Amino acid sequence: MKNSDRFSSPLWRDRALGAAAVAEMEKLAPRAAALTGGRVNFMEVCGTHTMAIAASGMRKLFPAELKMLSGPGCPVCVTSQGDIDRVLALAEMPGVIITTFGDMLKVKGSKGLDLHAMREKGADIRVVYSPLDAVELAAAEPARQVVFIGVGFETTAPVIAGAVARAKAAGLKNFSSTAFFKLVPPALELLLSDPENRIHGFMLPGHVSAIIGLEPYRFVAEKHKVPCVVTGFEPLDILTGINMLLRQIVAGKALVEDEYFRVVRKAGNPAAQRLMAEVFTVSAASWRAIGTVPATGLEFSAAYAAFDAVRRFKIPYRDAPEPKGCLCGGILLGKALPPDCKLFGKVCTPSNAVGPCMVSSEGACAAWFKYGA
Amino acid sequence: MAVLDKVVLAHGSGGRLSRELVEQVFLKSFSNPALAPLEDAAEVKIPGATLAFTTDSYVVTPVEFPGADIGRVAVCGTVNDLAVKGARPLALSAGFILEEGFSGALLARIAASMRRAADEAGVKIVTGDTKVVERGKADGVFINTSGVGLIPKGRSLSSARVKHGDVIIVSGGLADHGVAVMNARDRLGLQGGIKSDAAPLNGLAEAVLRVRGVRAMRDITRGGLATVLNEVSGACRLTAEIEENSVPVSPATRNACALLGLDPMYVANEGKIAVFVAAAAAPAALKAMRAHRYGRGAAIVGRMLKEKKPQVRLMTSIGGSRIMLMLEGEQLPRIC
Numbered sequence: 001m002k003n004s005d006r007f008s009s010p011l012w013r014d015r016a017l018g019a020a021a022v023a024e025m026e027k028l029a030p031r032a033a034a035l036t037g038g039r040v041n042f043m044e045v046c047g048t049h050t051m052a053i054a055a056s057g058m059r060k061l062f063p064a065e066l067k068m069l070s071g072p073g074c075p076v077c078v079t080s081q082g083d084i085d086r087v088l089a090l091a092e093m094p095g096v097i098i099t100t101f102g103d104m105l106k107v108k109g110s111k112g113l114d115l116h117a118m119r120e121k122g123a124d125i126r127v128v129y130s131p132l133d134a135v136e137l138a139a140a141e142p143a144r145q146v147v148f149i150g151v152g153f154e155t156t157a158p159v160i161a162g163a164v165a166r167a168k169a170a171g172l173k174n175f176s177s178t179a180f181f182k183l184v185p186p187a188l189e190l191l192l193s194d195p196e197n198r199i200h201g202f203m204l205p206g207h208v209s210a211i212i213g214l215e216p217y218r219f220v221a222e223k224h225k226v227p228c229v230v231t232g233f234e235p236l237d238i239l240t241g242i243n244m245l246l247r248q249i250v251a252g253k254a255l256v257e258d259e260y261f262r263v264v265r266k267a268g269n270p271a272a273q274r275l276m277a278e279v280f281t282v283s284a285a286s287w288r289a290i291g292t293v294p295a296t297g298l299e300f301s302a303a304y305a306a307f308d309a310v311r312r313f314k315i316p317y318r319d320a321p322e323p324k325g326c327l328c329g330g331i332l333l334g335k336a337l338p339p340d341c342k343l344f345g346k347v348c349t350p351s352n353a354v355g356p357c358m359v360s361s362e363g364a365c366a367a368w369f370k371y372g373a
Numbered sequence: 374m375a376v377l378d379k380v381v382l383a384h385g386s387g388g389r390l391s392r393e394l395v396e397q398v399f400l401k402s403f404s405n406p407a408l409a410p411l412e413d414a415a416e417v418k419i420p421g422a423t424l425a426f427t428t429d430s431y432v433v434t435p436v437e438f439p440g441a442d443i444g445r446v447a448v449c450g451t452v453n454d455l456a457v458k459g460a461r462p463l464a465l466s467a468g469f470i471l472e473e474g475f476s477g478a479l480l481a482r483i484a485a486s487m488r489r490a491a492d493e494a495g496v497k498i499v500t501g502d503t504k505v506v507e508r509g510k511a512d513g514v515f516i517n518t519s520g521v522g523l524i525p526k527g528r529s530l531s532s533a534r535v536k537h538g539d540v541i542i543v544s545g546g547l548a549d550h551g552v553a554v555m556n557a558r559d560r561l562g563l564q565g566g567i568k569s570d571a572a573p574l575n576g577l578a579e580a581v582l583r584v585r586g587v588r589a590m591r592d593i594t595r596g597g598l599a600t601v602l603n604e605v606s607g608a609c610r611l612t613a614e615i616e617e618n619s620v621p622v623s624p625a626t627r628n629a630c631a632l633l634g635l636d637p638m639y640v641a642n643e644g645k646i647a648v649f650v651a652a653a654a655a656p657a658a659l660k661a662m663r664a665h666r667y668g669r670g671a672a673i674v675g676r677m678l679k680e681k682k683p684q685v686r687l688m689t690s691i692g693g694s695r696i697m698l699m700l701e702g703e704q705l706p707r708i709c
Contacts, residue, residue, distance in 0.1 A: 013618065013690035013691060014691075015690060015691060015692055018690070018692055019691075019692055022691075054695065055636070055695070056689045056690065056693050057687065057688075057689040057693025058689070058691060058693040059693070060694060061693050120379075129559055129561055133559075133560075235689070235691040235693075239691065349701070350701040351383070351389070351390065351701055361634055369701075370698060370701065371695040371696065372696035
């Protein structure tokens, strides 16, 4: 198998195999639903899954008993309004170059402005594909301060940790980053600790798991008795992942299984884990719609605190309200689907988004809107 | 419709906002029957003949990238706008806006590349213009090309003529140009030798037009196949139904798109056309296209259907279906 085929071989989009998986799902779903009160609710935690489900049009193939809920796994979406305001405050600092992934450009702060609008007002904002590009920029522009907007989960955190470590090794005094990182396992704990949650199984994120491995999810199966399957992102991966979850329910089991074993190792990626542990330390994080929760995110470790942009520019955190009428919070917690929101598709569209779930290409609202799911 | 407040980048994306800009600003002032169909080239009637007339401006960073450069794209883009109307290109113009300090050697390379593309298309650049602006007032070089072509008697291609049951053929693998430019511009270091597909397609268009039953052709550029299908569906009021598994995309480009979070259906091409042809003539049209060097990867990708609510529908690889809207805003690289 060629390396690229491991990720995206035509086999993973094969129609006959897809039809067979759907046929199995139709048999399993009613049996599982009989054990879960008539309906089975699974949550895809990751925004890339949300997008892949919508893009493949597979929702129409699901049996009536099965519902896929979107979870808090879109990096832009879970970033709190207060942290978005801090990003915009950094962009206002004189002489600062903001470097960011493209997804962050159009998220509005509490005053209705986004980075796009700041750019029109003269702020220097550049889209990069890798935080290492931001480090190179800092080396090339010694008279300017270069700030990278670090958001996301265990997937982006090691990459940014690597960039920060490189900046430190190079002795760069003009590079810094935000560390608005969130951790997936504590997010699952948050969801499950809500007595009103109705989640019967988790489709776990393939890329995050490639970093952290399977062990951190064990509490979900053991303590909460909720089945988990780490799943890849091709259509057949997703159908297979759902069937594995259904089979666990039918068998009365709750395990952490790995559908994406062609990429994910049980122990994850130890080198990435070490890098993360060196540069960051577990901390409280402020989540959209949930608030600030201890031990659910990452901040700079003492050895790297000098690279913390909000510390360098003394940007305080202020709570800020969600946009009026926006249901992003409920959608992130799996309590609502995008069409449940009164603004969806009317006031709120990708060209003129109210909430972050419509802004990010991985947001549930953007997926539903774009693909008419 | 609201009055346009300010021009934003997405107004140039080729998607829905581009369309709105044209409708809200330009159609309001310029409205006339030749402009109204908003196709790749306008038809202008003169005694005894019908001309096709088109213009396009080219802005790309970097100006040279794997497979092509701004000059080749500027010639091919205008030739192709004429070709998809069934016109034989007669002459081109070239206007240059140059930034003070732009490299003379690079400019000479661009001009030579334009000459080669024009030779390949069998057309000459017969008139031109040059302006130089102060440093910082332009990005190196901007090129405008216009072209005029002759539409042979009895030939009339238009999206409005597409009928129920017609078959949609795409001339080859999609998204190479957009990915190649992005790879070069942002130094992404993507391997796999992805090259721009920029090519003059008048020869390919002539070859397929020898088959009777071709109703319309479209140049698949900015906004990608999804945008072209939405425009055609709107013009003929039919549903366009596409089979995802049939749409040609090279493995390297497909992987690059997956990595970057781009949808190949929305990524730009500079050497691909979509042909709308009567079902009975589709096999012959496909054969004619595949026999041409720029149509070797041609494939039937879908069909046009009469439905109450016309839409562009993608039948997905695993047997699902979803709609395909016009491009909303810009395509932005994602986080993870």
